[in-house]
Amino acid sequence: MPKNESTNEQQDKSGISNVIEGNIRTIIQLREKAAKQRHFQDRIADTITSFSGCMFFVYIHIGWFWVWIVLNNGYIGIPPFDPFPYGLLTMIVSLEAIFLSTFVLISQNRQSEENERRADLNLHIGLLAEHELTRVLQMLDAIQKNLGIVDDEDSELADLEMETRPEDVLAEIERLHRLDFENNKRKFFR
Numbered sequence: 614m615p616k617n618e619s620t621n622e623q624q625d626k627s628g629i630s631n632v633i634e635g636n637i638r639t640i641i642q643l644r645e646k647a648a649k650q651r652h653f654q655d656r657i658a659d660t661i662t663s664f665s666g667c668m669f670f671v672y673i674h675i676g677w678f679w680v681w682i683v684l685n686n687g688y689i690g691i692p693p694f695d696p697f698p699y700g701l702l703t704m705i706v707s708l709e710a711i712f713l714s715t716f717v718l719i720s721q722n723r724q725s726e727e728n729e730r731r732a733d734l735n736l737h738i739g740l741l742a743e744h745e746l747t748r749v750l751q752m753l754d755a756i757q758k759n760l761g762i763v764d765d766e767d768s769e770l771a772d773l774e775m776e777t778r779p780e781d782v783l784a785e786i787e788r789l790h791r792l793d794f795e796n797n798k799r800k801f802f803r
Contacts, residue, residue, distance in 0.1 A: 647727060658719040665713050678702075736779070743777050750774045 629637075651659070664670055681702050685693040695701040751774050757764070764770060 651723070655719065655723050658716045659723070661713070661716045662720040665716070740777075740779060747774060747776055 681695070681699065683689065684691055685695045685697070685699060685702075687693055750770065754764075754770065754774060
């Protein structure tokens, strides 16, 4: 079977192109690499956070509270070791909440750092793609002029051929946000 036919057959089976499949594999490899580079403490925090964020954790607590209450109300003939209002249980649950919230924050901080690195990568790739497209438009414009093809006067081509500077875009976004905030403030105080 020729190479093109096997490639097309593979695309038909998966429904995606080889480029997309390769990109997916690369992303998976990058995530696995990042997971392996986590510190031992981060792995512990992630494991605890993952476990405490599942329904099994809730069921364990429901069972634990039920057993605690049954044992401490004297229903089965055992003298209560933590009578109502269950001060010991309250203290244990409070300590657990402190530690769980700390583990969640550790995991969120690590995830936030990963997200920031990915956002930086996305920004870099986006800026590179924009630069390349601007250069391609400039080259096409030069070819068009060389062939004597007249530009449409209403064309946005001249705007698109300008190099986009991220600091200018961010300044404009900030300006529009301030303007929107001031307009909303005026509406609110009318």
